[in-house]
Amino acid sequence: MDGIVEVASGLRFPEGPVALPDGGVLVCEMFGECVTRVRGDGTTERVADVPGGPNGAALGPDGALYLCNNGGSFSEMDVFGLTFPGPMDPARYRGGRIQRLDLATGRLDDLYVGCDGRPLRSPNDLVFDRHGGMWFTDHGIRHGRTADIASIYWAAADGSSIREVVHPTDSPNGIGLSPDGTVLYWAETYTGRVHRLAVTGPGEVAPWSPIDPSACLVGLDGLHLLDSLAVDGAGNVCVATLGLQFGGVTVVSPSGGIVRRVATGDPLTTNLCFGGAGLGTAFITASGTGRLLAMPWPEGGLQLAF
Numbered sequence: 001m002d003g004i005v006e007v008a009s010g011l012r013f014p015e016g017p018v019a020l021p022d023g024g025v026l027v028c029e030m031f032g033e034c035v036t037r038v039r040g041d042g043t044t045e046r047v048a049d050v051p052g053g054p055n056g057a058a059l060g061p062d063g064a065l066y067l068c069n070n071g072g073s074f075s076e077m078d079v080f081g082l083t084f085p086g087p088m089d090p091a092r093y094r095g096g097r098i099q100r101l102d103l104a105t106g107r108l109d110d111l112y113v114g115c116d117g118r119p120l121r122s123p124n125d126l127v128f129d130r131h132g133g134m135w136f137t138d139h140g141i142r143h144g145r146t147a148d149i150a151s152i153y154w155a156a157a158d159g160s161s162i163r164e165v166v167h168p169t170d171s172p173n174g175i176g177l178s179p180d181g182t183v184l185y186w187a188e189t190y191t192g193r194v195h196r197l198a199v200t201g202p203g204e205v206a207p208w209s210p211i212d213p214s215a216c217l218v219g220l221d222g223l224h225l226l227d228s229l230a231v232d233g234a235g236n237v238c239v240a241t242l243g244l245q246f247g248g249v250t251v252v253s254p255s256g257g258i259v260r261r262v263a264t265g266d267p268l269t270t271n272l273c274f275g276g277a278g279l280g281t282a283f284i285t286a287s288g289t290g291r292l293l294a295m296p297w298p299e300g301g302l303q304l305a306f
Contacts, residue, residue, distance in 0.1 A: 004264060004295040007283070008038045013076070013083050014285040014292055015228070016057035016125070018065065019275020025283050026065065027292060028054035031076040031083065035065065035101060038292050048106045052094045056125030056228065056271075060157045061132040061306050065101040066111075068123035073141045082268065082288035088143045096120035098136060098155060098162075111159040121148050125175050125228045125271075128305045131202040132157050135165075137172035137186055147171075152186060154203030166197065166208050174229030174239060174271070178254065179302055185217065187226035187239050193219045194226065194237055194252060218256045222246075228271035233279065233300035240269050240284075249284065264293060274301020 007025070012032035017025050023040040026047065035047045035054060053070035060066045071094045074085035097120060098112040114120055126136035134155050140148030152166035152175065166172075171189040177199070178185070184205055187194050194217040197205040208215065217237065220226070227240040236259055237252045247267035251259040268288030275281055276294075279301030284293040 004262075004284075004293050006042075007292040007294050008042045008044055009289075009291045011036065011044075011290045011292065013085070013270075013287045014290065015055050015270050015287060016067070017271055017273040017283045017285055017292065018057050018059060019273050019279075019281075019283055023276070025273070025275065025292060026057065027285060028057050028067065030055055030070075030074070030085070030287075035067070047103065048101055048108060050099070050101070050108060052097070053122075055123065056136070058126050058128055058134070058304070059306050060100070060128060060134070062157065063103070063306075065103055066126060066128075066134060066157065067099040067101060068126050068136055069097045069099050070122040070124060070139065071096040073122040073139075082266075083290060084268065084288065088141055090143075096123045096138065098123055098126075098134075100157075100159075109159075111157075112155055112162050115153060115162045115164055121150070124173050127175050127177055128157070129177060129199075129202065130181055130305045132305075133202055135175055135177070135184060135203075137169075137175050139171055139173055139189070142171075152184075163203060165203060165205055168210060169195075170210070173227050176229050176231045176237065178231065179233075179235050181305075183254075185229065185231070185237050187229050189225050189227065189242075191219070192224045192226055193217075194229070194239055217254075218252050218258070220250065224250075226250075227269070230272050230274060230282075231302045232274065232297060233302055235302075236299060238272060238282075240271050242268055242270070247288075249282075262295070265289075266291070279303065 056068035077086035140150035266286035
């Protein structure tokens with residue numbers, strides 16, 4: 001944990017960090033049901049209420065914050081002093097959705113609640129491409145004895161178009177694009193794998209098969225669960241890694257080799273983004289302990305589309 005510092009604490013399962021030009025960071029508090037601004041001095045400000053379960057977030061082409069809202073598909077559990085996402089409470093679940101938050105006015109709008117007549121179940125993470133469209137994962141819901149067979153979608157930022165692009169997938173979580181935008185990466189939570197597909201056009205990818213070994217960038221050994229991811233300036237896929245065996249960030253090269261592992265001391269390390277001067281700082285959400293962490297990142301971050 002050399003070089004890691006605590007920026008803020010007391011957050012209710014922080015997720016979806018978004019670094020801002022002024023040095024602050026926006027985070028989704030999944031169980032706080034809100035978006036919070038963390039200033040450079042560590043103080044926090046509630047930006048907007050987001051009922052359900054705000055999860056992934058990204059700035060869009062219009063400067064608004066776009067949100068994956070899982071609808072409250074997890075319940076808040078305390079396990080030995082750590083916050084864990086527990087089973088869904090059907091009475092609390094509001095339905096999954098993609099939302100747009102106007103940061104200037106606080107207005108929150110639903111953009112998408114379904115696709116081709118099927119409801120979105122538990123949208124988790126998103127990334128914008130250079131065309132202004134968003135790729136996002138629907139993690140699906142595991143409840144009782146059932147589990148969704150999930151998908152990855154592409155959608156227009158103005159709410160006019162959505163389509164299912166990758167199906168079937170198992171618990172897709174983090175999602176990202178290579179520096180040149182030609183490769184789509186996503187992490188599957190329960191398989192412990194990161195997959196990749198060639199991007200062939202806006203919202204289009206090469207044919208997908210879950211048993212195609214060339215589509216698997218890496219599968220982690222042992223019991224590792226994967227959460228969200230970010231791509232750094234060297235094109236490495238930096239995937240938040242969950243579990244008692246290792247909690248932190250696993251850095252994977254574009255060829256699938258493990259570059260290094262960064263332990264955070266939190267078994268529920270869920271997400272990261274890059275910001276600061278030259279995008280040289282990684283901001284990491286340590287959700288089990290309710291903290292936002294920061295550390296220098298040797299490769300720097302990848303400049304996002306917006």
